Amino acid sequence: MTSRIFLSTILSCICCSLFAQENVLSYVKPITGTQRMGHTYPGATVPFGMVQLSPETDTLSYEMNGKYNPDVYKYCAGYQYEDKTIVGFSHTHFSGTGHSDLGDFLIMPTTGTLQLNPGTADHPESGYRSRFSHSTEVAEPAYYKVKLEDDGILAELTASNRVGFHQYTFPASDQSHIILDFMSGIYNYPNKNVWTFVRVENDTLVTGFRQTSGWARTRIEYFAMVFSKPFKEYGHRNYTNDVYKGFYRKFDQTKNFPEMAGRQIRAWFDFNTTAGEKIKIKFAISPVSTEGALKNLRAEIPGWDFDQVKQEGQALWTKELNKVHIESGSREEKENFYTAMYHAFINPTTYMDVDGQYRGLDMNNHTANGYTNYTTFSLWDTYRALHPLFNIVQPKRNADMIQSMINHYDQSVQHMLPIWSHYANENWCMIGYHSVSVIADAIMKGNAPFDANKALDVCVTTARHRNYDGLGYYMDMGYVPEDKNGSSVSKTLEYAYDDWCIAQVAKKLGRTDIYEEFIKRSNNYKNVYDKTIGFMRPRLNDGTFKAAFDPLQTHDQGFIEGNAWNYSLYVPHNPDDMIAMMGGKKQFTQHLDSLFTMELPDKYFAETEDITRDGIIGNYVHGNEPSHHVAYLYNWTGYPWKTQERIRMILKKMYHPGPDGLGGNDDCGQMSAWYIFSSLGFYPVCPGSDQYSLGSPAVDKATLQLENGKTFIIDVKNQGDKNVYVQKVLLNGKALDRLYITHSEIMNGGNITFFMGPKAKK
Amino acid sequence: MTSRIFLSTILSCICCSLFAQENVLSYVKPITGTQRMGHTYPGATVPFGMVQLSPETDTLSYEMNGKYNPDVYKYCAGYQYEDKTIVGFSHTHFSGTGHSDLGDFLIMPTTGTLQLNPGTADHPESGYRSRFSHSTEVAEPAYYKVKLEDDGILAELTASNRVGFHQYTFPASDQSHIILDFMSGIYNYPNKNVWTFVRVENDTLVTGFRQTSGWARTRIEYFAMVFSKPFKEYGHRNYTNDVYKGFYRKFDQTKNFPEMAGRQIRAWFDFNTTAGEKIKIKFAISPVSTEGALKNLRAEIPGWDFDQVKQEGQALWTKELNKVHIESGSREEKENFYTAMYHAFINPTTYMDVDGQYRGLDMNNHTANGYTNYTTFSLWDTYRALHPLFNIVQPKRNADMIQSMINHYDQSVQHMLPIWSHYANENWCMIGYHSVSVIADAIMKGNAPFDANKALDVCVTTARHRNYDGLGYYMDMGYVPEDKNGSSVSKTLEYAYDDWCIAQVAKKLGRTDIYEEFIKRSNNYKNVYDKTIGFMRPRLNDGTFKAAFDPLQTHDQGFIEGNAWNYSLYVPHNPDDMIAMMGGKKQFTQHLDSLFTMELPDKYFAETEDITRDGIIGNYVHGNEPSHHVAYLYNWTGYPWKTQERIRMILKKMYHPGPDGLGGNDDCGQMSAWYIFSSLGFYPVCPGSDQYSLGSPAVDKATLQLENGKTFIIDVKNQGDKNVYVQKVLLNGKALDRLYITHSEIMNGGNITFFMGPKAKK
Structure with missing residues (x-):
């Protein structure tokens, strides 16, 4: 019945x-x-x-x-x-x-x-x-x-x-x-x-x-x-x-x-x-x-x-699927979009019986009362856009997922939030501790029907776990030394970002000591930047940079699933400082341009997992996640039209309906979530902040049916394959003089109107 | 607290x-x-x-x-x-x-x-x-x-x-x-x-x-x-x-x-x-x-x-241990007795947490409400004397054990009561379906705080499981054919006894059709008796007796853990008919005498489990269970003094305090329960009946503190190593003119007095 x-x-x-x-x-x-x-x-x-x-x-x-x-x-x-x-x-x-x-x-x-x-x-x-x-x-x-x-x-x-x-x-x-x-x-x-x-x-x-x-x-x-x-x-x-x-x-x-x-x-x-x-x-x-x-x-x-x-x-x-209704003259756009929505709404998966019972990480049975317990947290992927997407269109589920992550912590003998977990097991795959990003993003965006102070505590405990993956070195030295723990630059950069997330929550909750500790740690990205070559570069235990180094090579160069060309751009919480550090806006723009346009020599397409020509534009790797925010960085260098151009190119080249329609692993919905955001015209470059960086919407209109009963409408005038450049943006009828919108601007309902044209508005 | x-x-x-x-x-x-x-x-x-x-x-x-x-x-x-x-x-x-x-x-x-x-x-x-x-x-x-x-x-x-x-x-x-x-x-x-x-x-x-x-x-x-x-x-x-x-x-x-x-x-x-x-x-x-x-x-x-x-x-x-208080001039007797009590009170073991939760045979968790769930049911051994002993001194626990056995049935995908079960598993060891004996014994003795009709139903279902261990043949042919299913005589004899147990319960509960079915089956022991040689003997599928046959040999002769000399005496539910079938009282007495006195040739002491000289008197095997009732059978042949003599000999030879003090596996307390009964002067030759056959008490006095608050006193006058013969028995002061007492005579409280002497009272 x-x-x-x-x-x-x-x-x-x-x-x-x-x-x-x-x-x-x-x-x-x-x-x-x-x-x-x-x-x-x-x-x-x-x-x-x-x-x-x-x-x-x-x-x-x-x-x-x-x-x-x-x-x-x-x-x-x-x-x-x-x-x-x-x-x-x-x-x-x-x-x-x-x-x-x-x-x-x-x-x-x-x-x-x-x-x-x-x-x-x-x-x-x-x-x-x-x-x-x-x-x-x-x-x-x-x-x-x-x-x-x-x-x-x-x-x-x-x-x-x-x-x-x-x-x-x-x-x-x-x-x-x-x-x-x-x-x-x-x-x-x-x-x-x-x-x-x-x-x-x-x-x-x-x-x-x-x-x-x-x-x-x-x-x-x-x-x-x-x-x-x-x-x-x-x-x-x-x-x-x-x-x-x-x-x-x-x-x-x-x-x-x-x-x-x-x-x-x-x-x-x-x-x-x-x-x-x-x-x-x-x-x-x-x-x-x-x-x-x-x-x-x-x-x-x-x-x-x-x-x-x-x-x-x-x-x-x-x-x-009807939570986002789009209008488009292109059936392919609709197929791309709703297929992306479909793929975004598969993982994480329900992990409890109809009566709320589920198996915990401690192998004991637990009961979820009043919420759904989830598993399959591919967090190194999904913290970037999937969970931020959920904060808009699946806030109840996202809060339940966070409760499930806190349950995981409570049941973890390591006293850690999930890294990559499935079916009452932590599989420890990939790096960072990006649960803290998901938690911070929800708290900062006001989607926290859980105990935020407890959530902060478990983030902090997770982030102080000295035995975890080079973290002790990082805490002592400000970076992970490559000769002690591989993929050291990726780890240093991602720890620094995650630490910034913790600092934001601490600040919001008035936990000053934690804020001070973690905002300091969030600057650690500076410690792996080699200004002599203009790339993030692995450092050794003795403080020197690793001598043999190829910034185009993906493997064994201090990074994981990305090379220095891509991964050096990973300071989502402080793009301005990163850009300054890397030579200023002009030089940084040139770096971005080269990234998208250079011709990567054949030898870098090793026959290994995740690196194939499918997911690459120039040397920009969309098939893996570390660069998912990169095309939006032009917004910080004074070249938003380059963001708009690149985004539309990526949308076109990396996605189409059909068996071969994805340029890389969908990674539990992250690739699809990127598509959804980018085709709607904005993207969460830095989860944990309340801002979404503007790009170039690829739909004619989109209506977001929010769980709070409100509606947010994205109206796109005159967009098309050639009309990819934003000429003007109105938010609730008023001109928007910035390159981002905020979470509350979406959740309060209203409308944003993009006026598109065939020429870049410089 | x-x-x-x-x-x-x-x-x-x-x-x-x-x-x-x-x-x-x-x-x-x-x-x-x-x-x-x-x-x-x-x-x-x-x-x-x-x-x-x-x-x-x-x-x-x-x-x-x-x-x-x-x-x-x-x-x-x-x-x-x-x-x-x-x-x-x-x-x-x-x-x-x-x-x-x-x-x-x-x-x-x-x-x-x-x-x-x-x-x-x-x-x-x-x-x-x-x-x-x-x-x-x-x-x-x-x-x-x-x-x-x-x-x-x-x-x-x-x-x-x-x-x-x-x-x-x-x-x-x-x-x-x-x-x-x-x-x-x-x-x-x-x-x-x-x-x-x-x-x-x-x-x-x-x-x-x-x-x-x-x-x-x-x-x-x-x-x-x-x-x-x-x-x-x-x-x-x-x-x-x-x-x-x-x-x-x-x-x-x-x-x-x-x-x-x-x-x-x-x-x-x-x-x-x-x-x-x-x-x-x-x-x-x-x-x-x-x-x-x-x-x-x-x-x-x-x-x-x-x-x-x-x-x-x-x-x-x-x-x-104080549930039975004995008096004896012999410290060895006290050590034997209380060590036997100790060993009798170890198995079955508690199998649930303090909150009543336990794992079922279906691997699901269940909760025992208001009783203790037990495991470790070595039933081929313990139905003989251990569970009957529990009906006297541990009736609450015995009822809980039966409830645990019924739980086992409820959780069994075979829909069978336990054969030999431990730790939420049926290990299928040994033969018969002796749970039914334990259940029948409790019901017939009035210790059935469970649903007796349901208990009968599960006994019947168990006893009709055609795929179980030759049972289909037994049901169709009246015996298990040795060429279809080994140890066929042992199985036939034990099924027949178990069936008699079911019949008794059916009769008591007025379930006439079940009574008729099973009382008929209980006569199947007759089908494996070869009158030409005077032994139970394996029959083949064609109805003939197996040609090559050595009644002294234990292995591969149609029996398990016993030879034809011992096992042929296994009709506990109808000793009178068995004795008549085997040539009458005189000839049967001679068989018993030979059993206890013959010299077993060396070749029969194979170096295999359970058969060593430790547990054997003549050809009587006390170290295994099938003969545990045998010494009491003289009571049916007009020679109760031979029972008395043999019992005392077995008590002396097979038990003493010390590391080597047991003549065979204690079998979860069965060997010890035999000692307890026999040293108290009586033994349940046929569990499922309410009678205990009298032997020769080896203590000076015993006081049974019953759970119903009553006391049953066994007073033994003049007993000693030489005074092993019963001269006279008074029950509550009145002369007892039979060779058994009943369960209710014990449980109603009172006293029995044995007068012992050095000469057999013939």
């Missing part, structure tokens, strides 16, 4: 909204970014949903012959558009990450002789996988469909928050199978599967858990799976040969044996099917227990109406 | 009891049975306690070079009296089992250079283990002490229900260590350890869990450990090389790194100690969570007073 009332509420909201006529869903192309570097997935999920039910076209091993297998990187989201076969459909996926995990509970329907191994892409007939064609593939928000050609099975997927819903249309067969493969997983390797426990409760219900040690070191995911039709037989193969078999040997376990446990298990369920018969599966997951999964299942999808669940999921998307 | 009030309540109870003057604890010798076959342990536990904190003298691998290692059997309880070294002290142990598991969380104090491997028994200096001597060893109920000679450390252990309390007296050293070895375990092998997760919460608190796959396939045990003094440094070695190391590499993990996770981990904690300084450790366990372990710790042992906790534990024992 709950979900039906919920649906009707949503539907009535939509009906009374301004934009009910337009089917915003039609602009969303989940297939975007599924080719090469985007690392998105095409499957079914609802906004911020716990389940991401999506096809795997392969799941390579992280290791080959004891060494890292670089090909695994392609399969961060389990799907690569160029592949010709589908292995199956699993329930958990990251959207756009550059390292991976998950891919839990792979399901595959087949007919004929049972094959329990997946087979190879070259010879799909050697296993249970199937050929497929993009011509039969449909990927919509909360819906995915594909024909599995080898056995003639139509696969359809939808999902609620915590339940994946499969619908398989079979041919007539007395050998129809559903395979449930617990061995399959993303970034898999022989020992990633720690334990699997499965119970066939009755002839339609299966429960259990899967425990893995991968990017998340101690991860347990529970499930409850129900079939629409009783299976006639079932069985499993236990490939775990190295554990004690015990007195289970007294049973015939070849089939219909309801207990399965081990490291490596595949199960199957057999049916007779008539031609066109649909076998449906509801597959609920839980971070807590199989009991929790069952609760989720019963609460979210009590019935068997696939179309209704699909409609409910799509209604949730419609509601979220 | 709770525990102190509790203590004072107990103490006042004891003070007002009749026996306060006598220190019953002094008769308990926990060391009894620690040599060779007894498989008991000498460490500290409270009655039915969740923690059994005891030394390991070795922990061999279950496998050697991929094959079963027969030497592991010695170490079912982790301790062998003949060993010269102690490896450490772990927190969970079975008492007296013939297969094993547990040995969780091994702690060892050392000084000097840190050694993280245990070393070998021959060269203890090669590792952290230490030499010890029995001369410094003290083993009392709830207290154990030993000097660890290598480093001169005095180790003392005590425990509350859920918390082990260690007290180590160190020499002066700036290199004092506490080692916490998660790799150590009983019945260990390379892949038994599935996962270990540890957090050093602060400088005195460590939490985590250990997950194993052994006899219990999916077992997780949580812990919380606190030190009385902050450690100065700590560290761990992670021997897990086959999992993804991830971005933990960004930390220096060599020491003081608070997160540990992997398959194989050893941790250490360092201290400076002055001469005679005591380092104390409280180590709480939980089946549910580290939060649960902390709750247990805080509730049960809030302070640091080792002696007080020891006193509280010993007060608990005093209370339980």
Whole structure:
């Protein structure tokens, strides 16, 4: 009942909204970014949903012959558009990450002789996988469909928050199978599967858990799976040969044996099917227990109406997507924009059962009362634009995410806020402690329904963790010495920015001692600037700069996912001082110009993760995050029209609808959030301040429906591919004589009008 | 506070009891049975306690070079009296089992250079283990002490229900260590350890869990450990090389790194100690969570007073042991008796946190409201005498145990009552479904504060499980065919007895159809009797008896842990018919006489588990359970004096205080319960009936303090080593003209007087 009332509420909201006529869903192309570097997935999920039910076209091993297998990187989201076969459909996926995990509970329907191994892409007939064609593939928000050609099975997927819903249309067969493969997983390797426990409760219900040690070191995911039709037989193969078999040997376990446990298990369920018969599966997951999964299942999808669940999921998307209504003469612009909105609203993901229970970092169960607990915090990416975007269009969720981050701190034995965390684990990926930016941005923007003083305290404790990643050196010496801790310049710059965020909050809360400590630390960027060469440069423990140094090289030069040309520009909290330090506005403008226009020699396109020609303009790397604010820096050098020009170029070159439509990993929505902001005409160059730097809006009009009931309208006069230059800006009808707007100016409602033209207004 | 009030309540109870003057604890010798076959342990536990904190003298691998290692059997309880070294002290142990598991969380104090491997028994200096001597060893109920000679450390252990309390007296050293070895375990092998997760919460608190796959396939045990003094440094070695190391590499993990996770981990904690300084450790366990372990710790042992906790534990024992007060001129008799009481009151063990939470067979957390949830059900052993004993002296606990068994059924995906279960796992060890005997015995004796009709239903479902261990054949054919399912005669006989138990309950509850079904099945023992040879004998699927057959041989003859000579006598529910079938009273008496007096040829003492000369009189095997009722069968053949004679012989030969004082595995108290009943003068030959068959009491007087407030006194006139024959019996002053007493005669209170003499009263 709950979900039906919920649906009707949503539907009535939509009906009374301004934009009910337009089917915003039609602009969303989940297939975007599924080719090469985007690392998105095409499957079914609802906004911020716990389940991401999506096809795997392969799941390579992280290791080959004891060494890292670089090909695994392609399969961060389990799907690569160029592949010709589908292995199956699993329930958990990251959207756009550059390292991976998950891919839990792979399901595959087949007919004929049972094959329990997946087979190879070259010879799909050697296993249970199937050929497929993009011509039969449909990927919509909360819906995915594909024909599995080898056995003639139509696969359809939808999902609620915590339940994946499969619908398989079979041919007539007395050998129809559903395979449930617990061995399959993303970034898999022989020992990633720690334990699997499965119970066939009755002839339609299966429960259990899967425990893995991968990017998340101690991860347990529970499930409850129900079939629409009783299976006639079932069985499993236990490939775990190295554990004690015990007195289970007294049973015939070849089939219909309801207990399965081990490291490596595949199960199957057999049916007779008539031609066109649909076998449906509801597959609920839980971070807590199989009991929790069952609760989720019963609460979210009590019935068997696939179309209704699909409609409910799509209604949730419609509601979220309509938070920003754009007008544009270009269908491509609308597709780019709403696909970006879609990708921005996938991560972080819900991480609790319907009753609020979730697993904490301490592996104990906790309860979230009155808010949603989230996981999947790719913070080095998302603090830049995604969380600032949430402060505008998802403030309630963003506050809940921050509460979830504070929960993480409370449960952390390191007493640290999340760095990169997922599924009750800290994976420690990337650098900095950018939770503090997310927290500061929310507090400074007045979106802090949590205890701000406590939030400041946990930021400070995090930032004083001497054993963390060179931080002790940084605190003692004002920079991270490269010979003590690699990527030292990136770390120094990002710590300095994060420290500035802490200082802002301390100042706002009147915590003077903390302000003094951290505002001082925020100047540490100066300590890694080598004025002799005009770049940030790694320093050694003895105070000297590292001798061998190539500012174009990305690897082993003191930076991470960026070279000195890009990363030297990373002082978002003090661009004026940075520009002065780097030779003043003129010289800095030349640096920016060169960055965008230089021709990077071939040798710098190493065949490594994240650095390919897709995401690069000149030497400007948009495919990675450290430069995401860079095009806006012209606003500080007296050349705002260059910002406007560059932004439009990046929007055009780095994004388009289609499988190869993303110039780099979407990184849990950060790339998409950049698109959303920039196409609306402003960008949060420095989260933690209340300012958004103006760029060049690429839409004709945008209406932001704010949670406070107000509306902020962006009206863009005369914009077009050639009319990218801002001539004049009115805020609520009055001329704006600055290059930024503030958060409160947006949240108070009103309108901003950009007048565009084909010539730069110098 | 709770525990102190509790203590004072107990103490006042004891003070007002009749026996306060006598220190019953002094008769308990926990060391009894620690040599060779007894498989008991000498460490500290409270009655039915969740923690059994005891030394390991070795922990061999279950496998050697991929094959079963027969030497592991010695170490079912982790301790062998003949060993010269102690490896450490772990927190969970079975008492007296013939297969094993547990040995969780091994702690060892050392000084000097840190050694993280245990070393070998021959060269203890090669590792952290230490030499010890029995001369410094003290083993009392709830207290154990030993000097660890290598480093001169005095180790003392005590425990509350859920918390082990260690007290180590160190020499002066700036290199004092506490080692916490998660790799150590009983019945260990390379892949038994599935996962270990540890957090050093602060400088005195460590939490985590250990997950194993052994006899219990999916077992997780949580812990919380606190030190009385902050450690100065700590560290761990992670021997897990086959999992993804991830971005933990960004930390220096060599020491003081608070997160540990992997398959194989050893941790250490360092201290400076002055001469005679005591380092104390409280180590709480939980089946549910580290939060649960902390709750247990805080509730049960809030302070640091080792002696007080020891006193509280010993007060608990005093209370339980005083439920039967015996008088005897023989100190050995008292030591035997109270050691047997001690061993009878260890298993089953508490399996829930102080708040009632426990892990179910479905791996979900459940809550026991208003009763104690128990685990460790060695039912093939304990249904015979231990649970019947509980119905007299521990009726509340026995009812709770039955509730725990019904919980097990409710959580079982097989929909079966426990066979041999421990720690939220069914290990399926041994045969039959003897839960039904325990349930029937309680119902028939009026100790059923649970829903008896539901209990009957679950017994019936269990007994109709066609896939279980030959049961389908048994149901169809009236016996288990040996060529389809081994140990077929034992199974047929025990199923028949269990079925009779079900029939009794059905009759009592007026469930006629069930009565008819199961009373018919209870006659199935007839189907495996071969009258041509006068023995029970395996039959084949074609109806014929197995040709090659040796009634003296234990292995591969259709029986388990017994030969045809012993096992053919297993029709406890119908001795009269069995005797008639086997040739009548005279011939049957001759069979019994031969059993006790024949000389078993050497070849039958195979070097295998459970069959050694220790536990055998003639061909009568007391060291295993199937014959435990046999000596009482003379009561049915007109030779009760032979019962009396044999019982006294068995009491004398099979039990004495001392390490080698048990003639076989104590089997979670069954061997001890036999001793208690038999020395009191009666025995439950057929649990599920309300009768106790009379034997020959070996005490001068016994007073049973019943939970209903009544007292049952056994007065024995003139008994002694020579005066073993009963001349006359008075029940409440009136001559008893039968060879049994009933349960209600005991529970109503009163007295029975045995008049003994040196000559058989024929």
